[in-house]
Each structure stands twice: as C-alpha cells, then as structure tokens.
Amino acid sequence: GLSRTSYNAGVYYEDARISARLSYNWRSRWLITASGRGGLPEYNDAFGTMDMSVDYNLTKQVTVFVDGVNLTNAAYIQENDPLRRLSNETDGLKVFFGVRFRN
8 A cells, every 4th residue: 555656745834924834745656455356456546636724813812714625636546557447536625714713
C-alpha cells in the first residue's frame, strides 16, 4: 500500500486578523492488493488533491472560517492495468464554513 513517490507542499500566511493555508498532497500509483479480481494485482492510480483554509478574526472571541477540501475534484481510479479500469471514485469538492467562539 505504499507509493514509491509522494510529496506535500503548503503555503501559509498569518497575521493578527487573518490566517490562510493552501496545500497540495500527491502520491504515485500504489498497490491495493496483490491478488484481486481474476487473481491480478490491483492498483490505485497516482492521486493528488489541493485543500485550503481561511480564518478571519472578527474580534478576540469570534472567528469566521472557510475550508475547502479536494479543490481539484480529484478521483481515485483503481485498475489492474492502465487499459483495464476497475473503478472511478470521487468525494468531490467539499466546502465548510462557520463561526468559532472563544471566551
């Protein structure tokens, strides 16, 4: 289940009012099982996703935020061979927003 290559990159900014993060995570093709359908090995294709987060402090006690997950709408693709796809799976883009309170 390990990829031969993987990397993570991130950019951050923060001051008294705003905090922002943008990150990208990627991994090369990896083995799911050595003996799957038809007795053949099954793999997940290379996969990368971008996420972001922004927080804004309205006061010392109140912060509003927005988080985005899988901004590139990346899909997991499983296969026995590049010409023999087994499945495509995606969670899609997710955006969360809200307010945090501290005392």
